[in-house]
Amino acid sequence: MKQSLGAKTIVLPAPVFIVGSYDEQDHPNIMTAAWGGICGSDPPCLTVSIRPARLTYENIMRRRAYTVSIPSVSQAREADYAGLCSGRDGNKFEALGLTPVRSKLVDAPYVGEFPLTVECRLRQTVELGVHTLFIGEIMDVKVEDWAMNESGVIAVEKLRPLTFSPADGAYYGLGDFVGKAFSIGKK
Amino acid sequence: MKQSLGAKTIVLPAPVFIVGSYDEQDHPNIMTAAWGGICGSDPPCLTVSIRPARLTYENIMRRRAYTVSIPSVSQAREADYAGLCSGRDGNKFEALGLTPVRSKLVDAPYVGEFPLTVECRLRQTVELGVHTLFIGEIMDVKVEDWAMNESGVIAVEKLRPLTFSPADGAYYGLGDFVGKAFSIGKK
Numbered sequence: 001m002k003q004s005l006g007a008k009t010i011v012l013p014a015p016v017f018i019v020g021s022y023d024e025q026d027h028p029n030i031m032t033a034a035w036g037g038i039c040g041s042d043p044p045c046l047t048v049s050i051r052p053a054r055l056t057y058e059n060i061m062r063r064r065a066y067t068v069s070i071p072s073v074s075q076a077r078e079a080d081y082a083g084l085c086s087g088r089d090g091n092k093f094e095a096l097g098l099t100p101v102r103s104k105l106v107d108a109p110y111v112g113e114f115p116l117t118v119e120c121r122l123r124q125t126v127e128l129g130v131h132t133l134f135i136g137e138i139m140d141v142k143v144e145d146w147a148m149n150e151s152g153v154i155a156v157e158k159l160r161p162l163t164f165s166p167a168d169g170a171y172y173g174l175g176d177f178v179g180k181a182f183s184i185g186k187k
Numbered sequence: 188m189k190q191s192l193g194a195k196t197i198v199l200p201a202p203v204f205i206v207g208s209y210d211e212q213d214h215p216n217i218m219t220a221a222w223g224g225i226c227g228s229d230p231p232c233l234t235v236s237i238r239p240a241r242l243t244y245e246n247i248m249r250r251r252a253y254t255v256s257i258p259s260v261s262q263a264r265e266a267d268y269a270g271l272c273s274g275r276d277g278n279k280f281e282a283l284g285l286t287p288v289r290s291k292l293v294d295a296p297y298v299g300e301f302p303l304t305v306e307c308r309l310r311q312t313v314e315l316g317v318h319t320l321f322i323g324e325i326m327d328v329k330v331e332d333w334a335m336n337e338s339g340v341i342a343v344e345k346l347r348p349l350t351f352s353p354a355d356g357a358y359y360g361l362g363d364f365v366g367k368a369f370s371i372g373k374k
Contacts, residue, residue, distance in 0.1 A: 002329040003335065004327050005330060006327060007230075007324075007325050007326055007328070008325070009228055010303070011233065011303075011305060013202060013348060013361055015201075034225070035226055035227065037201060038196045039320050040320065041196055041222070041316075041318060042318075043194075044194050045315055049226045049227055070198065076365045077371050077374065080369065081372030081373075083372065084369060117189065118197070126313060126322070128230070129228075129230050131228060133227065138194050141194070141197045143189060144189055145189075153354065154192075154354035159354075161199035162365065163361065165361075170343070170364060170368060171364075171368060172363065173361075173365055174359050174360075175260075175359055178358040180358075181267060181356045184264050184267045185265070
């Protein structure tokens, strides 16, 4: 039997996106966002939704670029901190001891220490009430050597991505391998 | 040291969305989609991207509604099957022994057996190359009693949502609780 929870923003899981951008003075900034995901295969595109009051909103609008870095579970405190305060009040990279790496492909920085990074060029925006949906074209995906296996594929069990649950406002790790897609349903 | 993987559709994790819709003859259909997520808080909105060739695309365009049901890890085979074949070739609910439940709020069915369901009214579409991005306003979220705790909050460790990894084309469970959001970064 199902219970109704009302018109809430709940799906499971949501990602933990650390959105990198440059401000007007070329200072690198990050913020944490959970509203986003892949939105198209060709061109490869990624959405992230951001409120207009955020510094990141201004930054992306000006530079037409952003990165999304994905932390491991061991980096949950850094990820949470980046969502608690504004880059207008101080440099979050410095506060967290993280390294801003300048992308060679888009006009935005990414987090050197986080294992997975997606570099996006802004393609389009859609106004959706309190949030603006940014649609970015993916220019590259970068991953740390230690999070790859011998065949050059990301090893999810090594990367250990952090995830967010809007249902209880908490972070969870990714769990066990269940099966291959486009395969286990054939039986 | 980071390696470049090229312009690929990789973030971790992606969701496993079982998209419910009605066809022209009022037959219920489901398909599996991993490109989507929450895209706004007020109004609460959810995206899902679908190729125009899919039956689900036609259905949503006609009925202006869809549901997203989220399976548990124990339902991975059913979820995968719904992405392997087309509703044009047969009723996937019947093939899988799943129950189509008619939503009272939107003109679409959801999967009775899957623990979490989001009912959406189509708000807007955005053309993005091979995919069309559907933006739906969330009208309700429904969850099974057994997946709630005593205080009326979803118990993620009971619900055990299935997730998808585009990095290796595989399904994973959700893992351990890591910490509360807007909290663990304060230390």
